[in-house]
Amino acid sequence: MVSTVNMLAVFGVLLAIPHLYRIASFVWLYVLRPSSVKRFLHGPKGGAYAMVTGATDGIGKATATELLRNGFNLILHGRNEAKMQKVVEELRARLPEKEDADVRYFIADASAGGHDFAKMIEPFKDLHITLVYHNVGGSDTSGLKLDERTEEDVHRMVNLNALFPLFLNRALLPYLRRNAKSGPVLVNFVGSIAGDIAPPRLAVYAASKGFLESLTRGLDNDELFFDDPTGVRYTYLAVGAVNSENHEAPMAVSLSTPTSETFARGIINRAGCGRRRVAPYWVHAVMQYFLQDVLGDGMIDEAGAAEMKSLIARSKKGE
Ligand SMILES: NC(=O)c1ccc[n+]([C@@H]2O[C@H](COP(=O)([O-])OP(=O)(O)OC[C@H]3O[C@@H](n4cnc5c(N)ncnc54)[C@H](OP(=O)(O)O)[C@@H]3O)[C@@H](O)[C@H]2O)c1
DSSP states (O other): OOOOOHHHHHHHHHHHHHHHHHHHHHHHIIIIOOOGGGGGGSSSSSSOEEEEEOOOSSSHHHHHHHHTTTTTTTEESSSHHHHHHHHHHHHHHHHGGTTTTTTEEOOOOTTOOOHHHHHHHHGGGTTTTEEEEEOOOOOOOSOOOGGSOOOHHHHHHHIIIIHHHHHHHHHHHHHHHHTTTTTOEEEEOOTTTTHOOOTTTTTHHHHHHHHHHHHHHHHHHHHHHSSSOOOEEEEEEEEOBOOOOSSSSSOOSSSSSSEEEEEEEEHHHTTTTTTTOOOOOOOHHHHHHHIIISSHHHHOOOOOOOOHHHHHHHHHHTO
16 A cells, blocks of 8 residues: 555655756756857858847857857947947957958947838848847836836837847848758847846836747747748847946946856857757856746845846946
């Protein structure tokens, strides 16, 4: 006869299975799995191109550097041509062994509406783009509530974080499908943990990142169902705090706030891992586990509010 103790033991093992699976999958993704970024190096003789928006600073610039190091030609986007030219020179100086790589760029204010996206990408449509990082984005630490912001300010925030990536991607799609005939193509939307926890005074930014996460799933399904799969896939990158000197109040580097360079290596190492949502940096993945599965909303909201209060105060002091 099965004793109560044995039944409890079986029950305990059953309960532990999902957690053990999660730990094993964490170790695989962040420790054991080799980077598969080179799978995206396919196509004609000229080589594969990676497009990175918001590439003149922070995570975008560091990601562009890692992509160049890994053998990709680059199409970069920024809003300031002089700064962009300096970035291209810096990339060339840092990686002289990649002198044959083609590095191109385009300039557009992503927070403005009314772009002609077809015209914007016209110079690049014949290039074999296999990786796209819709990285441009950002919030402000003004501390204003929705009704204290102008309508124009709200439009600019939504354009920058949601609509610019959406319409740029729409214009690129036919060419990405063409390129996927010779190998995999991956589109990445750079998101934020703020999209999950929506702290006070960041509602519009958080909602725009939530939009990107939903868009990732929907567009990935578009490419998979009803017709033959096209080979274009999507990933939402869940980003926690990352140090960027470009910010009004840069966060100090720590275990939970990596440099943009460390973070970019995480992005490259996770490329093509097959997940629709992934935290490129392992500490952010652990933090998300606690946010989503362990802590209650009340505790998260209190902590998010305290963090925002300190960020707004630092930004007002001009630190
Ligand atoms: N860093 C973090 O803690 C963190 C956390 C969560 C999510 N993220 C997300 O990660 C992405 C990159 O953030 P980051 O911290 O690396 O930002 P960053 O250092 O401020 O760099 C942002 C890049 O986007 C460009 N940019 C900003 N506004 C633009 C506009 N209106 N038009 C065109 N380009 C514009 C910047 O150009 P300039 O060089 O001219 O300024 C720069 O190249 C964003 O989507 C952000 O939401 C970051």
